[in-house]
Amino acid sequence: MLKKDLNSSQPVVEAFVKNKRILLIIGGGIAAYKCLDLIRRLRERGAGVRVVMTRAAQEFITPLSVSALTNDRVFSDLFDLDDEREIGHIRLSREADAIIVAPATSDLIAKMAGGHANDLATSVLLASDKAPLLAPAMNPHMWLNKATQRNVEQLKADGIAFVGPETGEMAERGEAGPGRLVETAELIAALETMPGMSAGGPAASGPLSGRHVIVTSGPTHEPIDPVRYIANRSSGKQGHAIAAAAARAGARVTLISGPVSLPDPRDVETWHVETAAEMQAAVAGALPADIAVFCAAVADWRVAEQGGQKIKKEKGAPPPALNLVANPDILRTVATLKTGRPRLVVGFAAETENVLAHAQAKLAAKGCDLIVANDVSAAKGVMGGDRNSVHLVTREGHIDWPEMSKEDVAAKLVDEFVRRFSESAFSMTDKAKRAMKSDKPRHKKKKVRKS
DSSP states (O other): OEEEOTTOSSEEEOOTTTTOEEEEEEOSSGGGGHHHHHHHHHHHTTOEEEEEEOTTGGGTSOHHHHHHHHTSOEEOOTTOHHHHHHTOHHHHHHTOSEEEEEEEOHHHHHHHHHTOOSSHHHHHHHHOSSOOEEEEOOOHHHHHSHHHHHHHHHHHHTTOEEOOOEEEEOSSTTOEEEEEOOOHHHHHHHHHTSTTOSSSSSOTTSTTTTOEEEEEESBOOEEEETTEEEOOOOOSHHHHHHHHHHHHTTOEEEEEEOSOSSOOOTTOEEEEOOSHHHHHHHHHHHOOOSEEEEOOBOOSEEESSOOSSOOOOOTTOOOOOOOEEEOOOHHHHHHTOSSSOOSEEEEEEEESSSHHHHHHHHHHHHTOSEEEEEEOOGGGOOTTSSEEOEEEEETTEEEEOOOEEHHHHHHHHHHHHHHHHHHHHHHHHHHHHHHHHHHSOOOOOOOOOOO
């Protein structure tokens, strides 16, 4: 839930992990170092974190570093009499609201699939009364090995949730493919979908309770032929974060998402689309709404005629000419509705130069109430990254926000929605009072003639 501190202009955010107890089991892989950032992010959001480290994990990061971040002891030995007497591996698993295994190595996955319990980590997992979230990380050949894939399928059949792995360059030189640990923000987003992490649905008395919010997110894919398409470089992280933040503020949220690799946010109705035309139809179907946030990176063009078969490259022939036509302008269509227009329409401007000038021009051209502008040039690392630096552009001017996580941008943006609706409510109340006052019958005093 998002709350407003009336004595401060800053938003106060109650993240879904606040006061939750997270048990993190760190496996032995080079990606173990990313768990230090994961612990810090969870602690920033008010979660309590306990950590179990395998013997191999301690070869990559030290228990001292982990303990300093968790402000708690690190558990690693199944036969430590003090730990067993005070906590015990049964309590470690039962007292947690959620369990994360990261990096989930091929060895840990194999042991879990086989039901092994020969160390503290596997004993905790086998004794747990809840399914853990696994974030695999390993060499691509290990991940693609038939034995690993067989074990993964077995665990999925057992109800175990996975997030990742991502595809990319490995730590080993010349190695690339699926096997990278997902980024912290994506892991936390996946954690939100786990049982026990919700406070019981959207806040019934949140500041946006009773409001309907539509959010578009991610890219669109415009097919050229059955195997090729035109798209934008959007991960959907910012749009999904906004949808989740609005839900925590009590709103009924409809998220219309293009093709992304993110899990659907908890307590959000998510519609999956592929093309701009499909997204436009979904937005029309989701209306009416109080707030519409157009965060999706919709492709500006599509091919006039999609190829029914793969377009073949012919030797000596020039590249085929693509006849492009404009896609529907979803933001402008909704912002200029004569009837049924949302009270607040928000657009996004992803620019690589003259960010403010282009955003101000877009605000005027589209007819929306607010533009969230950001610099997405390659040097900024915004596209696909976990952080963002935005400018809020209105007809009155602009406000520059410092760089922060995309979750924090989402929280501040939802706080702005709350502020605008609160001010609107106060304005309506004042108008109503004045109207009531003016509508009161005016009785003229009768003059009494004195005799």
